[in-house]
Amino acid sequence: MNTPIIRPILxxxxxxxxxxxxxxxxxxxxxxxGTAYADKVLDSLYEVYQKPRxxxxxxxxxxxxxxxxxIAQLDNYKGNVCELQKMYFLEDARGLxxxxxxxxxxxxxxxxxxxxxCYLETMTYMEAAQKLYLKNExxxxxxxxxNTGHYSCPVHMLKNL
Numbered sequence: 824m825n826t827p828i829i830r831p832i833l834x835x836x837x838x839x840x841x842x843x844x845x846x847x848x849x850x851x852x853x854x855x856x857g858t859a860y861a862d863k864v865l866d867s868l869y870e871v872y873q874k875p876r877x878x879x880x881x882x883x884x885x886x887x888x889x890x891x892x893x894i895a896q897l898d899n900y901k902g903n904v905c906e907l908q909k910m911y912f913l914e915d916a917r918g919l920x921x922x923x924x925x926x927x928x929x930x931x932x933x934x935x936x937x938x939x940x941c942y943l944e945t946m947t948y949m950e951a952a953q954k955l956y957l958k959n960e961x962x963x964x965x966x967x968x969x970n971t972g973h974y975s976c977p978v979h980m981l982k983n984l
Contacts, residue, residue, distance in 0.1 A: 827884040827921060829928060832891065834869045836881050839888035841865045847911040853946060862972070868893070868909070876936040879909070880928060882916055889916040892925045894933045897942050900969030904981075905938040910952075922955045930959070934984050941984055942968050944976035956980050 832840065844865060848855075855861060864871045872879035872893055879893030892910035907929055912921060933941050943961065945952055961980040968979065 825885045827882050827889065827916065827919065829880050829882050829921070829924060832869050832872060832879045832881050832893075836888055837867055837869050840868055840881055840891045843888055843890065843913050844909060844911045847913060850914075851946070851949065862909075865909075871895075876905070876938070878929075878932050880925065882912070882921055882925070884915065889913045890921065890925070892929055894929045894936070894938075894941070897969040898971050902968075903937070903939045904968065905933045905936065905941050906969070906971065907941055907943040910943075917951075922952075923959070926955065926959050930982070930984065938984055941982045943980050944971060945978045945980070946976055947978055949978075953978065953980075 868879050868891075871877075872895065874895070877893065877895035880891060881888050882890040890910075890912035893908045894905050895908055897904045897906040907926070910922075910925065910929075930941060941961075943956065944967065945956070959982070961982040964979045964981045966979065968981070
């Protein structure tokens, strides 16, 4: 069994990570509107994360992309807050500790980029993800920050960096 590798996204990864994210969202029954599924940028994540203070990582296993996550400035928010974005793993990536590793790598980059806080949005029924976020010191907050366009994601969390 090859060990999965977490690495920065490459341009050639675009169609593979987009397909993986959409598959995870469909498998989890996530609405296609008001979530990452409808994001126009999903097919060009490499380009999206070329802006300053942003990065996206993919998980590669045996030549295939099985997950990813990124950090970028929180959209439509004036404060020094980043967002943990598009963190999704195909089934073969789950249960291997990759979520913990990915969050650690992303939060380390957020600190390198000098953000003060990290925000995220998720779905109510994504309980395993929420447990992982809580374990990594994210706390629930009452309302959304900024405007990500993900109005179908009712759970909002924040972590001081």
